[in-house]
Amino acid sequence: MAAYKLTINKKIYNIEADPKMPLLWAIRDLANLTGTKYGCGIAQCGACTVHLNGNPVRACSIPVSAAVNQQITTIEGLPEDNTHPVQQAWIQEQVPQCGYCQSGQIMAATALLKKNPNPTDKDIDTAMQGVICRCGTYVRIRKAIKTAAAIMANPSSH
Amino acid sequence: MTGAAFTIGFYFPAAAKGAASVLTGKGAEVIGVELTSWISIDKTGLVTLVNHRSEMGQGSFQSVPQVIAEELEVDLDKVNIVFATGDQSKYGSQITGGSSTVRGSYKALLLTGATAREMLITAAANKWAVNKSDCYAKNGEVFHRPSGKKIGYGEVAEDAAKLKPPTNIALKERKNYTIIGQPLPRQDTPLKTNGKAEFGLDKKLPGMLYAVVERNPRFMGKIKSFDDTAAKAIPGVKHVIKVEMPVFATTRHGVAVVADTLWAAMQARKVLKVEWDDEGFEHVNSAQLYDRMKANLTQKTLSQRTGGDFDYAFDGAEKKLEAVYETPYESHSCMEPLNCIANVQEDKCEIWGPIQGPDWIQKDISDKLKIPVENVKVNMTFLGGGFGRKAFTDYTTEAVLISKEIKAPVQVVWTREDDMTQGPFRPGAVYGCKAGLKDGRMAAFQVKMSSQNMDHQWPGANKKIFNASTTEGFLEAYFESIPNYSFADIPTEAVVPVMWWRSVYSSTNGFAFESFIDELAHEAGKDPLDFRRSHVGERYQAVIDKLEEKTGWKTRGKNEGWGVAITECFKSIVGEAVKVSRKADGKVTIDKVVAVMDCGWYVNPDIVKAQIEGSIVMALGAAAIHETHFEDGKAVEKNFDTYRMPRISDTPEMDIHIMDNEEKPGGAGEPALPPFAPALCNAIFDLTGKRIRKLPFKLSDV
Numbered sequence: 068m069a070a071y072k073l074t075i076n077k078k079i080y081n082i083e084a085d086p087k088m089p090l091l092w093a094i095r096d097l098a099n100l101t102g103t104k105y106g107c108g109i110a111q112c113g114a115c116t117v118h119l120n121g122n123p124v125r126a127c128s129i130p131v132s133a134a135v136n137q138q139i140t141t142i143e144g145l146p147e148d149n150t151h152p153v154q155q156a157w158i159q160e161q162v163p164q165c166g167y168c169q170s171g172q173i174m175a176a177t178a179l180l181k182k183n184p185n186p187t188d189k190d191i192d193t194a195m196q197g198v199i200c201r202c203g204t205y206v207r208i209r210k211a212i213k214t215a216a217a218i219m220a221n222p223s224s225h
Numbered sequence: 226m227t228g229a230a231f232t233i234g235f236y237f238p239a240a241a242k243g244a245a246s247v248l249t250g251k252g253a254e255v256i257g258v259e260l261t262s263w264i265s266i267d268k269t270g271l272v273t274l275v276n277h278r279s280e281m282g283q284g285s286f287q288s289v290p291q292v293i294a295e296e297l298e299v300d301l302d303k304v305n306i307v308f309a310t311g312d313q314s315k316y317g318s319q320i321t322g323g324s325s326t327v328r329g330s331y332k333a334l335l336l337t338g339a340t341a342r343e344m345l346i347t348a349a350a351n352k353w354a355v356n357k358s359d360c361y362a363k364n365g366e367v368f369h370r371p372s373g374k375k376i377g378y379g380e381v382a383e384d385a386a387k388l389k390p391p392t393n394i395a396l397k398e399r400k401n402y403t404i405i406g407q408p409l410p411r412q413d414t415p416l417k418t419n420g421k422a423e424f425g426l427d428k429k430l431p432g433m434l435y436a437v438v439e440r441n442p443r444f445m446g447k448i449k450s451f452d453d454t455a456a457k458a459i460p461g462v463k464h465v466i467k468v469e470m471p472v473f474a475t476t477r478h479g480v481a482v483v484a485d486t487l488w489a490a491m492q493a494r495k496v497l498k499v500e501w502d503d504e505g506f507e508h509v510n511s512a513q514l515y516d517r518m519k520a521n522l523t524q525k526t527l528s529q530r531t532g533g534d535f536d537y538a539f540d541g542a543e544k545k546l547e548a549v550y551e552t553p554y555e556s557h558s559c560m561e562p563l564n565c566i567a568n569v570q571e572d573k574c575e576i577w578g579p580i581q582g583p584d585w586i587q588k589d590i591s592d593k594l595k596i597p598v599e600n601v602k603v604n605m606t607f608l609g610g611g612f613g614r615k616a617f618t619d620y621t622t623e624a625v626l627i628s629k630e631i632k633a634p635v636q637v638v639w640t641r642e643d644d645m646t647q648g649p650f651r652p653g654a655v656y657g658c659k660a661g662l663k664d665g666r667m668a669a670f671q672v673k674m675s676s677q678n679m680d681h682q683w684p685g686a687n688k689k690i691f692n693a694s695t696t697e698g699f700l701e702a703y704f705e706s707i708p709n710y711s712f713a714d715i716p717t718e719a720v721v722p723v724m725w726w727r728s729v730y731s732s733t734n735g736f737a738f739e740s741f742i743d744e745l746a747h748e749a750g751k752d753p754l755d756f757r758r759s760h761v762g763e764r765y766q767a768v769i770d771k772l773e774e775k776t777g778w779k780t781r782g783k784n785e786g787w788g789v790a791i792t793e794c795f796k797s798i799v800g801e802a803v804k805v806s807r808k809a810d811g812k813v814t815i816d817k818v819v820a821v822m823d824c825g826w827y828v829n830p831d832i833v834k835a836q837i838e839g840s841i842v843m844a845l846g847a848a849a850i851h852e853t854h855f856e857d858g859k860a861v862e863k864n865f866d867t868y869r870m871p872r873i874s875d876t877p878e879m880d881i882h883i884m885d886n887e888e889k890p891g892g893a894g895e896p897a898l899p900p901f902a903p904a905l906c907n908a909i910f911d912l913t914g915k916r917i918r919k920l921p922f923k924l925s926d927v
Binding site: 068088089092099101103107108112143148154157158164166170195196198203204205206 | 283410415416418419429487558561562610611612831838840843
């Protein structure tokens with residue numbers, strides 16, 4: 068066990084953990100931020116997607132020791148009142164069904180739109196390929212990312 | 226409901242055979258029955274509606290309240306929606322399966338809402354000393370038409386609670402609905418875009434421990450010995466104990482590792498050494514299983530449904546066709562792996578989790594712990610997927626047994642590998658199909674299903690009883706137009722546990738039925754849509770006409786890659802047409818799916834549409850992407866690296882239509898799954914001339 072200082076959503080969390088503990092479990096069970104989900108534990112499903120310094124990563128496959136001194140952003144780092152353009156688009160297009168994978172989907176989508184404000188279908192497929200939705204909401208995810216891009220381009224129109 | 230001035234719901238008197246009686250909370254007390262509190266209103270006017278079914282993505286959290294709100298005259302954005310706990314005496318069946326939430330409950334929901342509304346109007350009219358007929362309700366308020374005065378539900382709730390519920394209330398006609406039939410946004414969506422929705426895995430209790438279980442990978446083996454020395458040396462580990470989980474008539478033996486964090490429990494499990502006693506039962510592999518199923522097609526069958534004389538008609542047919550179709554075993558693979566929190570204290574037990582059958586589980590725990598049913602509280606969280614898997618009692622029982630033994634609240638978490646390898650699985654099936662044509666029509670039709678019978682797994686099951694699902698997925702209309710038919714099964718004996726998987730046997734039957742009917746259409750020299758149309762009545766023809774219109778069927782080119790299939794499942798008729806083409810690189814891709822659903826009376830067309838989209842993606846996975854194999858008695862695919870899922874790039878364009886008619890409600894969550902695989906394979910035949918009779922296949926191999 069070792070002591071770590073994690074910066075999650077701009078807040079400092081002092082935790083004690085096994086250095087090999089994946090960041091996912093530190094976020095969920097030690098920082099008590101349960102919006103980030105466990106789906107596979109081997110970086111295959113993307114349910115645990117969070118941002119590390121703005122880049123989408125799989126929290127299940129990064130040891131907590133490697134996340135120290137970095138900016139970690141989870142779904143809870145987005146506005147609780149759902150005012151982020153991606154959240155607005157997700158609501159407008161009624162994307163979620165069970166909702167379990169949607170934190171990962173939304174974090175992957177926000178990272179994509181930050182780098183590429185006007186993604187094509189192909190860009191969307193490439194960026195979102197790593198996040199599984201067993202409910203099959205993919206058609207709406209594609210649509211919502213375009214809606215989010217439009218909201219970001221012209222915030223006053225929405 | 227604490228703080229409520231007025232509660233109203235219904236109960237099912239034993240004598241009334243399923244017909245609900247509407248009662249207020251006080252009325253129920255007087256006659257000593259437990260009331261189903263669907264609606265409660267406090268003095269501030271806050272309306273709370275109870276969702277008695279589980280929310281696993283299919284939208285009950287929205288559709289149940291949306292039905293109540295229509296007759297209650299409240300704005301759904303202003304009501305509080307809560308989950309019921311498991312209690313069959315209150316809520317009737319809560320098993321969220323068979324796409325039954327709306328079709329099973331809508332009448333009682335409408336009646337309860339309307340009864341409450343009438344009582345609130347009466348209370349307001351009495352308060353004002355005016356004629357009730359001059360009053361009406363809207364948006365949570367009662368209005369007096371002549372004077373224009375109004376009063377909120379909260380202000381008359383207490384008075385309304387003292388009234389006797391009226392009977393013979395006329396329900397609204399569908400054309401007058403303002404809430405039902407609207408694509409209203411789901412009330413749970415905002416919780417699912419900011420991380421706040423609480424799933425089973427997110428629930429935490431004070432002092433709760435975490436457990437993971439090393440279970441026998443061959444389903445039936447026992448523990449010879451185990452060594453927990455290294456496991457117990459991991460910091461945080463509290464207990465290592467044996468646990469026996471009942472799975473139908475068998476017992477899954479396992480060793481549970483309990484720790485103060487989930488990670489510690491997982492680490493300790495890795496160094497746990499278990500020696501299994503796997504003697505005395507078959508260590509099956511997939512090849513043996515399918516050989517057995519195929520060989521069984523020549524054995525004596527258990528007949529489910531027959532009409533006319535199949536053998537005689539087949540012998541006399543002008544054209545004859547025979548084909549065998551194969552479908553795979555599948556894992557449910559809900560994105561939220563199984564988990565359950567149990568807290569057993571002496572003769573009381575409370576559990577929390579992603580649960581599809583809370584009432585069933587309440588009874589099951591009461592039986593297993595031998596404690597009164599009212600001492601068992603089953604709390605439903607949101608479910609991260611269900612698809613039938615979370616309607617079973619194994620994982621909840623296991624959590625309860627562990628909590629009982631360690632005398633502490635515990636959350637049992639299944640890893641993805643546990644979830645994917647332990648089953649129960651969708652049963653694979655082999656179908657032997659035979660048919661005869663006469664005058665271009667189906668004169669004789671026979672299907673023999675060779676598959677494990679889920680019902681045969683229960684303790685004491687009579688294995689001589691036929692599988693009651695051999696016709697699931699077949700259009701009811703065909704039974705009227707095909708004069709001679711026979712549906713039967715030969716149950717496959719295997720140790721693999723099997724279970725409902727979205728659309729159940731229809732998910733595999735549909736592939737055999739609708740692939741074979743397509744083959745028959747070609748044999749008859751008929752257009753596949755016209756051939757089907759000539760065998761069905763008006764309601765089905767409307768679905769076919771819509772498919773024809775939306776696909777541009779009549780103007781499509783020859784061998785352009787269009788295929789169609791129509792199935793009927795849980796009282797809904799769904800037709801799907803798939804368009805495939807070969808790209809410049811030689812690969813066949815799915816360009817488009819057109820789906821037409823006739824689910825009769827529906828609540829929320831956007832939720833129905835979402836369910837069709839999701840069903841198509843799930844069907845695509847089982848048709849052309851994933852399969853669970855067995856080797857040496859164990860499931861081979863353990864995680865998403867080998868059990869590949871459909872991804873966003875696999876998802877075709879979809880064009881979805883819902884029929885509007887006056888029919889009774891059918892299911893919405895499952896019926897769009899069965900027609901996809903046959904429509905896809907029929908499209909590939911149209912494009913390439915190659916028949917696919919075995920699933921899954923790889924699109925890249927076509």
